Amino acid sequence: MSGAPLLDVRGLRMHFRIGGGWVRAVDDVSFSIERAQTLGLVGESGCGKTSAALAVIRLLPENGHILGGQVLLDGIDVNRLLPHELRQLRWTRAAIIFQGAMNALNPVFRVGDQLMDALMLHRPDVTRRQARERVVSLFEQVGLQPARMVNYPHEFSGGMKQRAMIAMSLLLNPDLIIADEPTTALDVVIQDQIVEKLKELQLQHQQGMIVISHDISVVAETCDLIAVMYGGKIVEYGDIKSVFARPSHPYTIGLLRSFPSVRGELRDLVTIPGEPPDLVNPPPGCRFEPRCPVRAAICGREEPPQRMLDASHRVACHLAGQFGPDEVDFQRGKW
């Protein structure tokens, strides 16, 4: 598969059926990830970032339907897989670290046994002894003492449970890791240690990774690529440094300037007024138009096309390039 990226998602559409309508949660989403590369999916709650990542491996609730697009994972066309092939693909090819992973471990089984069972379930040829050796080695890799394998989840701290979940995700050497808010519930110091460990292991194993997070600082530090989602669409996408140096969608500009930092000068934070769009009946033109401070007449009528700003950086805004980041005038906080 020389030349092709590890994960190539094109025009993916995944809608939820509710009542008589469709929630257009993932609407024409495209991105690609190479081995050892990390993509950050950012945006506010309900923008479709988790849905987009889960749609990649078709891990959907019953009312979620893939209505179009193509997902190629290491050359495998995921949307054409049969149910048993899909089950095989999950965990062996792509693993997920869920949000609130502390609750993902079964409280009545020893942590080590849970990992060994998961391994033996997927690899019937692996003996119990081999499974134990593998789990011991994974415990060491994620920074847990192998002696703790006999403990139950309640005997682990939040950070230790998250480490165990990372070990679980690495069990079958997947090519792709999807981490959904991997550190949200953890304390700052522990969060930092976990993110650093996750990143170290990902590079060591040359995996592709998708990090879903509302925390722009975590994404800024861990990701090579960023996809900013709004209303089910990627409004800006590209190399992380390029997007931070030249944010070109008004929503991206607002999001980056609403985030406080402990470094640098104390600056004003902006607030993006309004609420996210209704995805059953989204606005006809650009979905951000009702909240956008630079909108023009065309924005309310026509969906903006994707424009390339450089080889990797693209933006979906009719007016991109016609305003600088400082000309986007959101409400400024008076600090």
Added chain:
Amino acid sequence: MSASDALITVRGLRKHFPVRKGVVAALFGRTRDRFLRAVDGVDFAIQRGEVLGLAGESGSGKTTIGMILALLDRPTGGAVSFDGVDPFHLKGKKLKDFRRNTQIIFQDPYQTLNPRLRVIDTVAEPLDIHGIGRHGRARHEMAVAALVLAGLPEQLAGRYPHELSGGQRQRVAIARAMVLRPRFIVADEPVSMLDVSVRSGVMSLMLKLKREFRVTYLFISHDLAASRYMCDRIAVMYLGRIMEVADKETIIQRPVHPYTQVLLSAVPVPDPFFDRKRVRVPGETPSPIDLPPGCRFAARCPRAVAECRETEPDLRAVAPGHLAACHLAAPA
């Protein structure tokens, strides 16, 4: 700021929770009582119109202090003075009247609003409790005014919490706190459950109330970046004690306590061009039960010396207005 302008003064505040003994221990006569020392000797003052931040990790005692200052819990020891009055010596009607002075905003607006009450009734409820406003109509008008003050459109008054977004719910909680025109508000992680894009709006609303009504805040947050925007001063807590307190920019830019330095160095920076240097520490925060003697941070401190494991350091001045509890910090 002169000491005489303090709205709230806290001296030697302690809150110890008894640890329940197991049946076996009780049967076999292991009678020694054990305590979880959630707050273990804390001194600070909050000036009128000031925002004091309490920062620190889970279990550092910051929420316990907030509950005590919101008069929702009683201290085990120490003295609290609220504009010269010790509220824990008040009873009955006097205590009830006193409660009007202080309000609290909690972290999770999904759990703190009564799902069966319309927004307007939630906001008007404190008026009913305190018998403010002659009749229902007057209370309704005061509640609507509080909603508008919190930046909510009047049309939301008849809605139920499930019809609102997280940011709107938190504004309802602020409106309910403000309707009594309190002098002091405890805000316990008020923005950490909210979306990033609405956090700044809620924080700037709280600061507007500070400017316009001279509200004094205790802002409890594990997020030092948010505290930097909200607070005037920041106190960093670890295992029930204040490790360092100073003006916010001093804490952020020139911290002297090793724990503050560790905490700050772990905060991710929203800038892919920034190369962050970490100050590493082993282990996780230990349990606040059966603490060893000496400095609470000594076991993990990268710079600890023998003295640190023997004597607990006092919080003392290292510069004007800058206090640290560390044997190695040079005194002023």
